[in-house]
Amino acid sequence: MRAYTPKDDVQKKSYYTDRFWVAPQVAKSEVSDDAVFAADLEAIKAKFDVLDAYIQVEQMVVVINANDNYAVLELLKNDREYTQLSEMSAIDWLAQEGKFEIFYQILSMAKRKRIRIKCKIDEKEAIQSVEKLFRSADWSEREMYDMFGVVVNNHPFMKRILMPEDWEGFPLRKTYPLQGDEFAAWYEVDRIFGKEAREIIGPENRDPARIDRYDTKRFSRLGHEVPFGADISQGEPDTPLVYQEQEGVFMIDKFDAEKSVVISDRHR
Amino acid sequence: MQQSNRLRPFFENITFDRVDNEMILNFGPQHPSAHGQLRLMLHMQQEQITKAHPDIGYLHRGMEKMAENMIYNEFMPTTDRMDYIASSSNNYGFALAVEKLIGLDVPRRAKVIRMLLLEVNRLMSHLFWLATTALDIGAMTVFLYAFREREYLMDLVEDYCGARLTHAAIRIGGVPLDLPDNFMADLRKFLDKLPENIKDYEDLLDKNRVWLMRMENVGVISKEMALSWGCSGVMLRASGVEWDIRKEEPYELYDEVEFNVPVSDKGDNYARYKLYMAEMRESAKILYQVADMYEGTSTELMAHAPQYISAPKLDIMTQNYALMQHFVLVTQGMRPPVGEVYIPTESPKGELGYYINSQGGPYPYRLKLRAPSFWHTGILTDLLPGHYIPDVVSIIGTTNIVFGEVDR
Known part of the structure; x- marks a missing residue:
């Protein structure tokens, strides 16, 4: 099996x-280690549930409920x-x-501090x-929707931003393969030539490192030279290599060692 | 069928739904002054823009997805392709983020070399900005002058790492190479001449009537707007916010060098132009100081952390355990601790941040690239309405967006 x-x-x-x-x-260190962060955290705790809070690599991380995201950021922006x-x-x-998990990385220029607000939502939750x-969230939220399919409520223009508008699937999800899925392989064929051309053209090669053993149009192998486009799936003729030193074809027709000059300065 | 005696134009296949004066104009994605693949849909009333809708994604390569499928060292050359005008700053941001995640300290000589590379890259980027923006406005001479100087810097970087555009010149834990013999002399020669060059540009542009008409009071970004749109770098400082990450949250040796952060409260194109020029002078100042720091540092270039960083080449070739460790690190990749970091650096374009979520595996669980140009493109939505068509070109010019970075 x-x-x-x-x-x-x-x-x-x-x-x-x-x-x-x-x-x-x-x-991770305690928030109480840093007076500025401690005061900010107190302000959040006074009004909202804080699920977790700690300092990691000089930045405070605060985990909140997803419903509070707007209110917490409003508090931090206006009061803190x-x-x-x-x-x-x-x-x-x-x-x-x-x-x-959704994270908001915010910055206070007055205090020179950065906080990361995090919350979790279910797959189908907005x-x-x-x-x-x-305003910067306008594009960030569109990108998040584009890449993960997280729907954002009350957004003025909830459309894909990086991928084409008629794309299917969300590329940054872990279920989405790196080389793209079936839809991605047929996307350009379908859009440009139509579905009926699928059999003629075939799916797009989305692996740039792929090498086709029998492709004589794009790949050549030293020592096995065959004519362009020849069919070698049934075996190929071997091309014997004979080097110049082994009395093979001489590269220069009329070579005279006496008359040749060795150039020492390439800029002369 | 067209009737030649009718004065009103007649179109066979087009029907107009509305009879108002609004016209929708497509700017790009192949427009030479769109600085890459930017498509702008502009709603126009006569020559004036009423609504702007930037459309991006023409250069989207899914770098964040690629990062999730690569070991950390493998991703380094990919970062070059973000802001390809100053690729070492992208390398550096990523290296710094991973080093913070691991908790590494880098040898001093590596720090000095990194500082040199970062500032040379800043100069390259600013010169490129000046050249292309001036060309968009029509100042061909400035373009040729600035590219001449940029060429010199590219040669300098080529001497160091062999590449001119996509450097991959920085490694996690240090730098791969020491400076070549002639590097410092060449750099000093360049820096000595730079003030004259900058003066040449300014003589050509500062009081140039065309330049002033295209730049002054065009594309004014208020302080609130700049903050709200997540602007950073020159875009933010031109709007009166004194914020330079090199100064406020110093990394590397920026706390040991003296430099000023030029700020303007005008917020228009001309202010941004002046800041770029001032920043070039500050970069030269930093480079002089850093060049002096190089002498006397010990020769180590990579941090010593066998769990994460390969040993120097000499050890790999002579010592069995170093070779084994190197083999494991290359084939399996390093495994940073479980945790997450967001590390911002001041790239020539603005705040370049790397958010890395590591789950202890050799591949990052999630890597988010915070590229400044993304929001500097987004701000066009709010900035362009009210302006006229020619202003679009100069505004896109001074936002200094690079599409490798916007689309990633």
Whole structure:
């Protein structure tokens, strides 16, 4: 029987992991270690549920409920001087727990501090847009929708941004293969020539490293030269290599060692 | 059929749904001054833009997806293809993020070389910006001048790493090579001449009437708008926010060098132009100081961390365990600890950030590239309405967007 390979995460896996390997952790410290972060966290805790909070690599991470995302960011922006949303996106945890994790990376220029607000939502759940607070979320949320299929409520223009509008599937999900799925392989053929041309053209080669053993149009092999486009699937003639030194074809017709000049300076 | 005696134009196949004056104009994606593959859908009333809708994704290669399927060192050359005008700064941002994740400290000589590369890249990028923007506006001479100087810098980088555009000149844990013998002398020769060159550009442009008309009070970004749109770098500093990550959250040796952060509160194209020129002078200042730091540093180039970083070539060739370790690190890849980091750096374009979520495997679980140009393109939605067609070109020019970075 063939070994079962799970289809919920088709990304590359390491081919060998030591049985006794225990991955170390990036150090986390208490929020109370940093006075500025502690004050910010208190302000959040006063109004909202905080599921977890810690400092990792000099930045505070606060885990909140997904419903509070707008209100928490509003509080941090208006009262705590976190004026810029540098980045936001999602992480796919569907295989592990059926959830998306969404993070908002915000920056306070006055305090020189960065906070990451995180929350989790279910696969089919939508999240509230923060575009009203930070205009930069307009494009970030579109990108998140495009890549993960996370729907954002109250967004002014919830359309794909990087992929074509009629694309199917969400490329950054773990279930989406690196080389693209079946839809991707036929996308250009269908759009440009129509579905009826599928048999003539064939699916797109989406693996740039693929080499076809019998393709004599794009690949050549030294020592096995055959005419362009020849069919070699039934075997190929061997081309014997004879070098110049072994009395093969001489590269230069009329070579006279006496008259030749060796150039020492290439810029002369 | 066209009737020659009718004055009103007659189109056979086109029916007009509306009879107002609005016209939708497609700018790009193959427009030479769109600086790459930008498509702008512009709603026009006569010559004036009422609505702008930037459409991106023509250069999308799925780098974040690729990163999830590559070991960390494998991804380094891919970062070159983001901001290909200054590729070492992308390499550096990624290397720094992974080093923070692991908790590595880099030898001092590697830091000095990295600083040199970063600032040379900043100069290259700013010169390229000046050249292309000036060309868009019609100043051909400035384009030729600036490309001449950029060529010199590219030769300099070529001397160091062999590549001119996609450098891959930085490794996780240090740098691969020491500086070649002539590097410092060549660099100093260039820097000594740079003030004259910058003065030449400014003489040509500063009081140039055409340049001023195209630049002054065009594309004004208010402070609030810049903050709200996540602008960074010159786009932010031209709008009156004094924020340079090199200064505020110093990395590498930026806390040991002296430089100023030029700021303007005008927010228009001309302010951004002046800031680019001022930043070039500051970069030269930094380069002089860093060049002096090189002397006397010990010769180590890569951090010593056998679990993550391969040993120097000499050790690999002479010592069995170093070779074994190298083999494991190349075939399986390093496994950083479980955790996540977001590390911002000040690239020539703005805040270049790498968010890495590691689950202890040799492949990042999630890698998010925070490229500044993405939002500098997005801001066109709000910035362009009210402007006229020729302004579009100069505004796109001064936002300094690179599409390798926007689409990733």
